[in-house]
Amino acid sequence: MAIVKLSATERRRLSVFFTCLAVAVVAWIFTTLSDPIPYTIREVLIFKNAPQKRAFHSLQPDTVDVTIKGTGWQMLFSKINNDSKPLTVDLHTLENHNYVVLSSQLKQINAGKEGVSQIISIDPDTLYFDFSNRLVKKVPVELVTGIVYQKQFAISGNITVKPAYVTVSGPVERLKDITSWKTDSLKLTGINETINTRVNLQPSKEGNLNVYPRSVQAIIPVDEFTEKTLEIPVKLLHNNYADVKVFPQKVKITFTTSLSRYPDMDEDLFEATADLDLWRDKGYSTLPVKLIRVPPFCKIVKVEPGNIDFIITK
Structure with missing residues (x-):
């Protein structure tokens, strides 16, 4: 195989050529990514100003496709960081309607966003809700535990949960089936003293069910x-x-x-x-x-x- 031998002058010229080519490519990428372009990401919805006298159930998923007008750099970093924050949707119109038009809230949604990128459209644009009579019910808290005690130590008295009851509000038909509300699993190992801690309640998987408070205090007496x-x-x-x-x-x-x-x-x-x-x-x-x-x-x-x-x- 033949080996091409270059003189010192030719090597300098070749080095300058590739340097200029690399600078040109970087400049092109920088210019392209600096131009405003629309791109689409998936965002989670959270709600505020929910109706107090009407129980609602969303008829679509809690995620939407959001089209944003921003630079290529913003699109690139949004993919890398994946730190998008939920979109807050105002439900005050549900007092009189069974739907919410997101395009009518774009101004306030964009006002609450950080950064210079702006949302230009949301798909789906209209959220529909199902309604039923609202009921408030108190149910006992069910503490879920997975505790491993140190040798010769064990629970030595009744567990105390404060508050012992939580308030659940939602559709009448759904609340008929709820007799208690579980906490997240309290998992501890090597325990040799009384436990006094806060435990979160399991979150509601349904948008039309609300639970208050969201955490309780658990006291578990432990003795040798x-x-x-x-x-x-x-x-x-x-x-x-x-x-x-x-x-x-x-x-x-x-x-x-x-x-x-x-x-x-x-x-x-x-x-x-x-x-x-x-x-x-x-x-x-x-x-x-x-x-x-x-x-x-x-x-x-x-x-x-x-x-x-x-x-x-x-």
């Missing part, structure tokens, strides 16, 4: 747990005989409880039973022990013995 053992008397059920003796008369239960409640845990808080009908109807020779009352936030580890003997004197 330890084991404790007590002896509990066994109560005999369905005893129709004059003299029945059970052996043993008490069972030993081992359970876990929080350290703060440990001193208060006594046998009066528990109740153990054995059912004599199991012998009479099913022929049991020993009766299984069943705990029918256990304090909240206590976990039974074992019951000894699990079955008791009995003697009936006729």
